[in-house]
Amino acid sequence: MLIVAGPSGANAHDGGTSHPEQQGRIFSVMDGVRDLHLDDGITYVGAPEAELEALTRVHTSKYLDELKIFCLQGGGDIDPDTYARGDSFAAARRAAGAGLEAIRTLELRGQGIGFVPARPPGHHAETDRAMGFCLLNNIAISAAALAAKGQRVLIVDWDVHHGNGTQSIFWDDPRVLYVSTHQWPLFPGTGRAQEVGGPNAVGLTVNIPLPRGATGDIVQSAFEQVACPVIGRFAPDWILVSCGFDAHRADPLGELALSTGDFSELARLVRSFAPGPGRLALFLEGGYSARALRSSTTAVLGALLDVEVGLEPPTSGGPGREAVASARTAQILAIADLQERG
Numbered sequence: 001m002l003i004v005a006g007p008s009g010a011n012a013h014d015g016g017t018s019h020p021e022q023q024g025r026i027f028s029v030m031d032g033v034r035d036l037h038l039d040d041g042i043t044y045v046g047a048p049e050a051e052l053e054a055l056t057r058v059h060t061s062k063y064l065d066e067l068k069i070f071c072l073q074g075g076g077d078i079d080p081d082t083y084a085r086g087d088s089f090a091a092a093r094r095a096a097g098a099g100l101e102a103i104r105t106l107e108l109r110g111q112g113i114g115f116v117p118a119r120p121p122g123h124h125a126e127t128d129r130a131m132g133f134c135l136l137n138n139i140a141i142s143a144a145a146l147a148a149k150g151q152r153v154l155i156v157d158w159d160v161h162h163g164n165g166t167q168s169i170f171w172d173d174p175r176v177l178y179v180s181t182h183q184w185p186l187f188p189g190t191g192r193a194q195e196v197g198g199p200n201a202v203g204l205t206v207n208i209p210l211p212r213g214a215t216g217d218i219v220q221s222a223f224e225q226v227a228c229p230v231i232g233r234f235a236p237d238w239i240l241v242s243c244g245f246d247a248h249r250a251d252p253l254g255e256l257a258l259s260t261g262d263f264s265e266l267a268r269l270v271r272s273f274a275p276g277p278g279r280l281a282l283f284l285e286g287g288y289s290a291r292a293l294r295s296s297t298t299a300v301l302g303a304l305l306d307v308e309v310g311l312e313p314p315t316s317g318g319p320g321r322e323a324v325a326s327a328r329t330a331q332i333l334a335i336a337d338l339q340e341r342g
Contacts, residue, residue, distance in 0.1 A: 001041060001042075001043060001109075001111060001112035001113070001305075002033075002036075002038060002041060002042045002043070002112065002113055002115060002301060002305060003042075003043050003045060003102055003105050003106060003109075003112045003113065003114045003115065004033065004042055004043070004044050004045070004115050004117065005045050005046070005047055005098040005099065005101045005102035005105070005114065005115070005116045005117075005118070006026075006044075006046075006047040006094075006098045006116065006117050006118045007026050007029070007030055007047075007117040007118065008026075008047035008091070008094045008095055008097075008098045008117070008118040008119070009023065009026055009091055009094070009095060009118050009119030009120065010023050010026035010027060010030075011023065012085075012087045012088070012090070012091040012094075013084075013085055013087060013088045013091040013092070013119065013120055014085060015083045015085070019083070020133070020252070020253060020288040021119065021120065021121065021133040021288070023119075024290065025119060025284075025287065025288070025290075025293060026117055026118075026119060028290040028291075028293040028294045028297075029117045029284060029287075029293055029294070029297045030117060031294045031297075032293065032294040032295065032296070032297025032298040032301070033115070033117070033297060033298075033301065035294070035298045035309070036298055036301055036302055036305070036307055036309065038305070038307070041305070043105070043112070045101050045102065045105050046098075046101055047094045047095070047097055047098035047101060047118060048094065048097045048101060049090060049093035049094050049097050050093050050094075050096035050097035050100055050136075050141060052064070054096065054100060054141055054144075054145055055093070055096065055136065055141060057141065057144035057145065057148065058127065058136075058137055058140045058141050058144050058169055059125075059127055059128065059136065059137070060127055060128045062128065063127070063128040063129070067084070067089055067092075067130065067135060068089045070084055070089075071084050071085065071086055071087070071088045071089040071090075072086065072089070074086050075088055078130050078131075079130075079131060081131070081132060081133060082130050082131055082132060082133055082134070082135075084130070084135065088120070088135060089135070091119070091120065092120055092135040092136040093136070094118065095116075095118035095119060095120060095121075095122065095136065095138050096122070096136050096138045096141045096142075098116045098118040098138070099116045099118070099138045099139065099141060099142040099281070099283055100141065100142055100145060102114035102115070102116050102142075102281050103142050103145065103146065103238075103281060106278045106279070106281060107278070109278060110277065110278045111277045111278045112277070112278055113280055113281070113282070113301070113304045113305060114280065114281030114282065115281070115282050115301060116138070116281065116282065116283045116284060117284050117297075118138065118283070118284060119284065120133060120134055120135050120136075121133055121134050121138070121244075121283075121284060121285045121286060122134045122135075122136055122137040122138035122139055122140065122141075122165070122166075122242075122283070122285070123137060123139060123140075123157060123159060123161075123163030123164075123165055123166045123242045123244075123285050124137075124161070124163065124164055124165045124188060125137040125140075125165045126164065126165040126168050126169070127165075127168065127169060129165075131164075131165070131188070132161065132164075132165075132187065132188055133286075134165065137165045137166060137169060138283055139155060139166060139240050139242050139283045139285075140155075140165065140166050140169045140170070142240060142281070142283070143155055143170070143176055143238075143240055144169075146237075146238050147173070147175040147176055151175075151237040151238050152175055152176075152177075152234065152235065152236050152237045152238070153175065153176045153177070153236060153237065153238045153239075153240060154176075154177045154179065154231060154234065154236035154238070154239050154240070154273060155170070155176060155177070155178045155179065155240050155241075155242065156179050156180075156239065156240070156241045156242070156270050156273075157178070157179065157180040157181075157182070157241075157242035157244075157285075158180075158181055158219070158241070158242070158243070158244065158247060158263075158266055159180075159182065159242050159243075159244025159246060159247065159285045159286045160182060160183050160186065160244060160246040160247040160251065160253070160254030160255075160256050160286065161182055161183070161186060161187055161188065161244070161246070161254070161286060162180055162182040162184075162186075162188060162190050162191030162207070162209075163178070163180055163182075163191075163242055163285075164188045164190040164191070166178055166242065167180070167190065167191070167195065167205055167207075170201070170204075170205075171197060171198045171201065171205065172197065172198030172199065172200045172201050173200070173201055173204075174200055174201045174204060176201075176204065177204045177205075177206070177230065177231065177234045177236065178204065178205050178206065179206040179208075179223075179227045179230070179231070180206070180207050180208065180242075181208045181210060181219050181222050181223070181247075182207075182208075182209060182210065183209070183210055183211070183212055183214070183247070183254055183255060183256050184209030184210060184211065184323075186254070186255075191207045191209055192207060192209065192330075193207050193208065193209060193326065193327035193328075193330035193331050193334070194330050194331075194333075194334040195207050195334075196331055196334045196335050196338065199338070202335055202338050202339060203230060203331075203335045204230075204234070206226060206227050206230050206331065207327070207331075208222040208223075208226050208227065208323075208324060208327045209323065209327065210222065210256065210320045210323055210324075211319045211320050211323055212255035212256065213255065213256070213257050213318045213319050213320075214256050214257060214318045214319060214320035214323075215257050215258070215262070215315035215316050215317060215318030215320075216257075216258050216259065216261065216262025216265060216266075216314045216315045216316065217314070217315070217316035217317070217318075218318055218319070218320035218321060218323075218324065219247075219256075219258065219262065219266065220262075220265060220266070220269065221321065221324050222320075222324045222327070223266075223269055225324055225325075225328055226324065226327055226328045226331065231273055235275070236273065236274075236275065237275060237279065238274075238279050238280075238281075239270060239271075239273050239274045239279060239280045239281075240280075240281055240282075240283065241270055241280070241281070241282040241283065242283055242285045243282040243283055243284055243285060243300065244284075244285035244286035244287055245263070245286065245287030245289075245292055245293050245296040245297070246285075246286035246287045246288055248260070248263070248287070248289065248292040248296055249315070250289045250291060250292040251286075251287065251288055251289045251292055252288055252289060253286070253288050254286075257315055257318050258315060259311075259312035259313065259314060259315050260292075260295045260296050260298070260299035260311045260312045261299070261311040261312050261313050261314035261315070262314050262315055263296045263299045263300050263303075264299040264300065264302065264303040264311055264314075265303075265314055266300075267299070267300040267301075267303040267304050268303050268304075271303075271304055280304070282300065295312075299311055
């Protein structure tokens with residue numbers, strides 16, 4: 001069963017068709033959902049505005065007030081990449097609320113896969129700052145809600161860009177394990193392998209920076225060699241995925257070389273981390289090629305639901321094996337150094 005929260009953001013937070021993070025992204029993703037031909041196998045739930053209590057687990061009240069006022073005054077450019085409009089604060093609260101609603105529905109049903117096709121995206125938004133197209137950190141808000149109930153949460157971020165906001169929010173939180181594969185160097189410039197977490201969560205931030213042109217086999221090896229041992233020890237109760245599709249080789253903002261077949265394989269790997277049914281939800285992040293958004297959505301959800309779909313073949317042979325080995329070594333040394341310093 002597929003639980004779709006939303007969609008949200010198709011008719012709000014309009015930055016125009018010249019901006020990469022545009023309303024049409026939601027239409028492309030939903031075309032990908034329809035291509036599964038699931039009919040009664042999809043349950044749609046709403047995207048209510050997240051309550052302030054949920055937002056303030058992640059964001060400061062000062063930042064939320066400033067963002068709300070900025071939007072009420074008509075919005076504008078927050079930075080060269082990030083904009084807000086008059087309806088953007090409400091749209092961001094609905095995007096965050098969609099994630100919370102997906103989690104609530106999975107908890108009630110005890111089965112299914114959650115999918116949150118909502119915008120604006122979230123993983124660059126920090127506690128007190130919007131950036132990288134992101135206003136509120138949707139996945140962090142859902143992870144914090146679960147953690148507040150005593151759940152151990154794994155966040156897997158396979159977006160081509162590092163989720164600096166998610167990392168900083170949970171940097172010193174032993175309840176949340178953050179794992180990211182991402183192109184390096186690339187915006188936002190964070191996500192070095194030596195970044196392994198704060199004193200109360202040493203080793204619970206796992207970064208695997210990859211060179212441009214890295215193929216699917218490299219990303220798979222990154223998880224198998226670097227991330228999987230940590231995930232096994234952490235033993236998560238929930239798996240949340242920052243599901244960006246800008247690592248696809250057709251994406252205009254990234255230079256990794258993944259195909260839909262690679263995303264399918266990644267989805268199956270991540271599903272294996274879940275401790276049982278109804279504990280996996282995916283949150284839309286980046287992805288700026290309409291064609292790749294549509295086909296990658298179909299590939300990932302098809303893999304998770306065991307639905308046969310037409311796929312591009314998985315890719316292999318690209319650069320990055322040395323980067324994966326280097327990341328593993330750097331992680332081990334950084335953890336040892338922090339533990340030695342007490």
